[in-house]
Amino acid sequence: MSTDLMPNRYRPGESDLPRRESDLIARRDEVLGASYRLQYRRPVHFVRGEGMWLYDPDGRAYLDFYNNVPSLGHCHPEVNAAMAEQAGRISANTRYLEPKLIDYAERLVDTFPSELDRVVFTCTGSESNDLALRIARFASGNEGVIVSTYAYHGTSAAVAAVSPNLGDAVKLSPFVRMVSLPGPAGVPESQAADFFEAQVRAAIVDLNRRGIGVAALLIDSIFSSDGVWVDPPGFIAGGVAAVREAGGLVIADEVQPGFGRTGAHMWGFERHGIVPDLATLGKPMGNGFPIGAVVGRKAPMEQFGATARYSNTFAGNTVGIATADAVLAILQRDQIPQKALAMSQRLRAGLEKIAHQPYGVRAIRNAGLFFGIDIGREGAPAASRRAMALDVVNALRDDGVLVSTTGANEDSLKVRPPLVCQAEHVDLFLAAIERALIKVAG
Amino acid sequence: MSTDLMPNRYRPGESDLPRRESDLIARRDEVLGASYRLQYRRPVHFVRGEGMWLYDPDGRAYLDFYNNVPSLGHCHPEVNAAMAEQAGRISANTRYLEPKLIDYAERLVDTFPSELDRVVFTCTGSESNDLALRIARFASGNEGVIVSTYAYHGTSAAVAAVSPNLGDAVKLSPFVRMVSLPGPAGVPESQAADFFEAQVRAAIVDLNRRGIGVAALLIDSIFSSDGVWVDPPGFIAGGVAAVREAGGLVIADEVQPGFGRTGAHMWGFERHGIVPDLATLGKPMGNGFPIGAVVGRKAPMEQFGATARYSNTFAGNTVGIATADAVLAILQRDQIPQKALAMSQRLRAGLEKIAHQPYGVRAIRNAGLFFGIDIGREGAPAASRRAMALDVVNALRDDGVLVSTTGANEDSLKVRPPLVCQAEHVDLFLAAIERALIKVAG
Numbered sequence: 049m050s051t052d053l054m055p056n057r058y059r060p061g062e063s064d065l066p067r068r069e070s071d072l073i074a075r076r077d078e079v080l081g082a083s084y085r086l087q088y089r090r091p092v093h094f095v096r097g098e099g100m101w102l103y104d105p106d107g108r109a110y111l112d113f114y115n116n117v118p119s120l121g122h123c124h125p126e127v128n129a130a131m132a133e134q135a136g137r138i139s140a141n142t143r144y145l146e147p148k149l150i151d152y153a154e155r156l157v158d159t160f161p162s163e164l165d166r167v168v169f170t171c172t173g174s175e176s177n178d179l180a181l182r183i184a185r186f187a188s189g190n191e192g193v194i195v196s197t198y199a200y201h202g203t204s205a206a207v208a209a210v211s212p213n214l215g216d217a218v219k220l221s222p223f224v225r226m227v228s229l230p231g232p233a234g235v236p237e238s239q240a241a242d243f244f245e246a247q248v249r250a251a252i253v254d255l256n257r258r259g260i261g262v263a264a265l266l267i268d269s270i271f272s273s274d275g276v277w278v279d280p281p282g283f284i285a286g287g288v289a290a291v292r293e294a295g296g297l298v299i300a301d302e303v304q305p306g307f308g309r310t311g312a313h314m315w316g317f318e319r320h321g322i323v324p325d326l327a328t329l330g331k332p333m334g335n336g337f338p339i340g341a342v343v344g345r346k347a348p349m350e351q352f353g354a355t356a357r358y359s360n361t362f363a364g365n366t367v368g369i370a371t372a373d374a375v376l377a378i379l380q381r382d383q384i385p386q387k388a389l390a391m392s393q394r395l396r397a398g399l400e401k402i403a404h405q406p407y408g409v410r411a412i413r414n415a416g417l418f419f420g421i422d423i424g425r426e427g428a429p430a431a432s433r434r435a436m437a438l439d440v441v442n443a444l445r446d447d448g449v450l451v452s453t454t455g456a457n458e459d460s461l462k463v464r465p466p467l468v469c470q471a472e473h474v475d476l477f478l479a480a481i482e483r484a485l486i487k488v489a490g
Numbered sequence: 491m492s493t494d495l496m497p498n499r500y501r502p503g504e505s506d507l508p509r510r511e512s513d514l515i516a517r518r519d520e521v522l523g524a525s526y527r528l529q530y531r532r533p534v535h536f537v538r539g540e541g542m543w544l545y546d547p548d549g550r551a552y553l554d555f556y557n558n559v560p561s562l563g564h565c566h567p568e569v570n571a572a573m574a575e576q577a578g579r580i581s582a583n584t585r586y587l588e589p590k591l592i593d594y595a596e597r598l599v600d601t602f603p604s605e606l607d608r609v610v611f612t613c614t615g616s617e618s619n620d621l622a623l624r625i626a627r628f629a630s631g632n633e634g635v636i637v638s639t640y641a642y643h644g645t646s647a648a649v650a651a652v653s654p655n656l657g658d659a660v661k662l663s664p665f666v667r668m669v670s671l672p673g674p675a676g677v678p679e680s681q682a683a684d685f686f687e688a689q690v691r692a693a694i695v696d697l698n699r700r701g702i703g704v705a706a707l708l709i710d711s712i713f714s715s716d717g718v719w720v721d722p723p724g725f726i727a728g729g730v731a732a733v734r735e736a737g738g739l740v741i742a743d744e745v746q747p748g749f750g751r752t753g754a755h756m757w758g759f760e761r762h763g764i765v766p767d768l769a770t771l772g773k774p775m776g777n778g779f780p781i782g783a784v785v786g787r788k789a790p791m792e793q794f795g796a797t798a799r800y801s802n803t804f805a806g807n808t809v810g811i812a813t814a815d816a817v818l819a820i821l822q823r824d825q826i827p828q829k830a831l832a833m834s835q836r837l838r839a840g841l842e843k844i845a846h847q848p849y850g851v852r853a854i855r856n857a858g859l860f861f862g863i864d865i866g867r868e869g870a871p872a873a874s875r876r877a878m879a880l881d882v883v884n885a886l887r888d889d890g891v892l893v894s895t896t897g898a899n900e901d902s903l904k905v906r907p908p909l910v911c912q913a914e915h916v917d918l919f920l921a922a923i924e925r926a927l928i929k930v931a932g
Binding site for chain 1: 567805
């Protein structure tokens with residue numbers, strides 16, 4: 049595992065920066081401090097965004113193949129108009145009767161299997177996962193949580209404690225168990241489901257043996273921070289069933305895969321053919337506006353809601369709801385998930401061609417428009433693979449294309465363009481990544 | 491203590507509602523469920539907001555003396571223009587270099603004592619308190635948290651576990667200790683400081699005796715959920731010093747008192763003459779936009795930030811920052827805290843006159859424009875005082891004025907108008923509350 053907290057970050061003194069940038073960074077360090085890390089050896093600064101593009105102060109355009117919050121593209125005029133119009137009329141909280149809140153809640157749960165028919169709004173994906181853990185612990189009466197080896201689920205105390213991705217400095221909960229994924233463990237696809245189920249069953253035995261019990265299996269169906277391990281579809285089903293048998297709930301963390309990212313499906317869990325008990329939403333839900341949600345089955349949601357007094361001041365306010373409503377309407381009207389699927393196929397085909405060249409592309413994995421591209425030759429030392437991935441990321445940045453890294457060794461490119469990308473953007477990206485690989489591998 | 495989770499709420503079947511409302515409520519219950527509670531025996535529905543006023547679908551105006559999020563008034567045009575303008579240009583995250591983020595961070599910390607010179611942004615007050623607890627536990631190496639008897643600090647798992655106000659259904663952390671406040675304990679003001687310090691010292695001894703140690707004293711300087719216990723200013727100082735001696739940090743929860751609510755002072759802790767280690771911000775920071783922050787001393791903030799990888803996707807994004815920046819600029823330019831102080835004096839004087847009438851106003855407490863008004867005669871049973879307070883709240887609602895209740899027995903009116911209220915609004919409120927008291931007490 050990489051011991052660096054964020055490999056793709058700016059390190060002071062590493063690059064010669066223009067005075068304009070270095071002065072800003074000095075001020076930034078003085079007031080925002082160490083929690084704030086900039087991406088890239090030479091950080092970027094954007095003053096304008098539009099669709100797939102971001103522009104720096106000199107007017108240079110950057111193709112965004114990284115940001116999965118503005119799924120509908122940067123500064124979407126319809127979404128912004130809905131937000132501004134509502135903000136000018138009323139920003140009401142959920143303690144008042146508001147038809148728009150109810151309309152949107154109904155439309156949102158309609159995109160889920162019929163078993164999931166209740167929603168509680170939050171402001172961030174972290175709040176969604178934190179609330180889902182509270183509900184699962186309440187409903188199961190248990191404490192234990194099962195996650196993947198390198199999972200990241202957010203930033204609140206409770207959620208960070210079940211996010212091994214955060215590294216040694218953030219203590220894990222004594223109630224969390226990590227399960228290996230078949231892909232990174234080198235298990236062939238034909239045995240993936242059995243392997244995963246066996247891992248989950250072993251974790252359940254251990255949790256029960258200690259009297260902790262299983263509250264939840266918490267999984268991001270594309271296992272993004274583990275390095276994007278998506279195949280074979282359905283490999284999680286046996287583990288899901290084992291957790292249910294043990295009295296635990298299944299939480300699908302849809303903060304990254306949700307809202308059409310995986311292509312064709314609206315929700316990532318659908319690709320695996322399972323129905324969770326709770327699904328947690330965030331990032332693209334408001335195309336940038338802070339809004340999230342927990343959608344779930346009636347029984348656990350009502351058990352929690354009727355006894356624990358949950359309220360969240362900003363969550364579900366009409367401005368956030370109007371914004372999210374516009375996002376959902378556009379996703380459905382413009383068939384964004386279906387288009388994302390077509391673009392993901394074009395991107396995959398182009399990457400496979402590139403992988404046949406001797407540039408050191410080890411593997412390509414994706415679900416829709418979420419790609420993990422392993423960089424560095426088979427058998428090369430982990431550190432050199434990681435260094436090469438970082439070199440590729442920075443070469444792309446210098447070429448005006450934004451991506452970053454992921455995975456236990458941070459040697460996978462993390463590629464997740466806004467879902468509105470078109471053939472021309474895919475082709476620009478393919479040409480740029482080939483140039484970057486030639487530059488780095490050459 | 492009231493066993494009701496939220497006394498001022500709508501209960502199905504309690505009131506005869508028009509079909510329009512009852513149908514909406516039925517749909518609402520079906521999709522949002524039990525977590526969502528409506529205020530008032532006859533819930534309200536607003537379609538427009540402007541300054542101090544909210545309007546229902548029939549055009550009826552309600553005077554808002556309750557909502558402390560839109561401190562600058564509902565639908566403030568300048569704030570909304572700043573939000574919309576930024577959203578149309580770029581919504582960038584903090585991994586990119588953004589001068590506006592740095593400018594606002596500097597202007598925000600400038601409103602604090604010089605020892606507090608670092609800021610980390612969040613999206614909600616709950617996230618702010620959750621992060622502050624993480625920082626305090628990291629920096630102190632301890633786990634224990636000291637709060638007031640009836641404290642409420644938010645909704646994440648970690649914060650709910652130190653919020654006794656949530657009632658028996660939400661389990662408290664084994665590491666939290668509650669301290670009684672001098673006011674509700676009936677301690678005279680002359681002994682308040684000693685009483686509070688003794689309570690805190692006893693909690694420290696207990697935490698140390700069990701090897702838990704003290705991570706933080708977490709206090710809202712106006713103790714709003716305890717019933718608004720603000721006097722005498724400075725009574726918390728000895729307790730603050732005791733926690734520091736024991737190696738703990740002092741967290742000022744400024745989510746409710748901050749941004750000028752207490753009048754004259756920008757921050758509630760200033761009224762008590764103390765300087766905390768961390769201050770947590772939320773509610774009025776963006777006049778409705780979901781944004782919060784932790785402002786703190788360099789040492790604990792950097793210790794946490796350098797080792798724990800904290801990142802929050804939506805927090806500090808340029809749209810939230812532009813909105814909060816407009817709010818701060820208006821607060822300072824228009825001297826809102828100073829005006830709030832003047833209005834609070836007018837309101838207090840009017841309420842004192844009313845309290846001399848035989849209407850059953852037991853006591854009035856306030857810091858600036860945050861008032862607790864105890865309803866029901868001295869010696870009356872707790873249940874009848876609570877019922878009377880609820881009757882007053884609902885009489886005011888029927889008269890077109892919004893307030894709610896607070897306190898351990900929920901027999902205090904919680905009154906906290908937007909800070910832009912003027913003499914005419916104060917006078918309208920005074921006339922309305924006198925009418926409500928006569929109606930209920932008569």
